[in-house]
Amino acid sequence: MRKLGESMEITFQSEQELYRYVLPALHAKSMDLKRHQMPYIKEEDIWNFLKEKIWLHQKNLELHQIVNDIMNCDEIKIDDYFKTVLERKRRKPNFKDF
Numbered sequence: 001m002r003k004l005g006e007s008m009e010i011t012f013q014s015e016q017e018l019y020r021y022v023l024p025a026l027h028a029k030s031m032d033l034k035r036h037q038m039p040y041i042k043e044e045d046i047w048n049f050l051k052e053k054i055w056l057h058q059k060n061l062e063l064h065q066i067v068n069d070i071m072n073c074d075e076i077k078i079d080d081y082f083k084t085v086l087e088r089k090r091r092k093p094n095f096k097d098f
Contacts, residue, residue: 010063018066019047025070036075041082046070049081 012018019026026043033041050069055061 022063022066022070025067029070029073033075033078038075038079041078045082045085046073046078048085049073049078053077053081 010021012021023043026046029046030041030043033039033046050066050073054069054073055066
């Protein structure tokens with residue numbers, strides 16, 4: 001039995017396992033973004049934003065930090081990130097070497 005205040009260590013075998021574990025938090029944030037007129041931002045967009053922009057240089061992140069980052073990440077920064085990613089993926093005509 002754990003005493004009050006003792007933490008329980010959770011380890012994950014893969015990034016996919018961690019993603020599945022925090023998916024409820026990602027879903028909650030996605031629903032919050034829908035209420036703020038950003039229904040096009042999905043759970044995977046939030047995850048990718050945090051992974052590439054926030055967690056990239058952090059070591060030994062704890063689960064509570066990850067969930068806190070998910071729930072409190074800046075909506076405008078996520079939106080800007082999403083639009084930048086979308087812009088890179090848009091098809092454009094290639095006029096080089098014509």
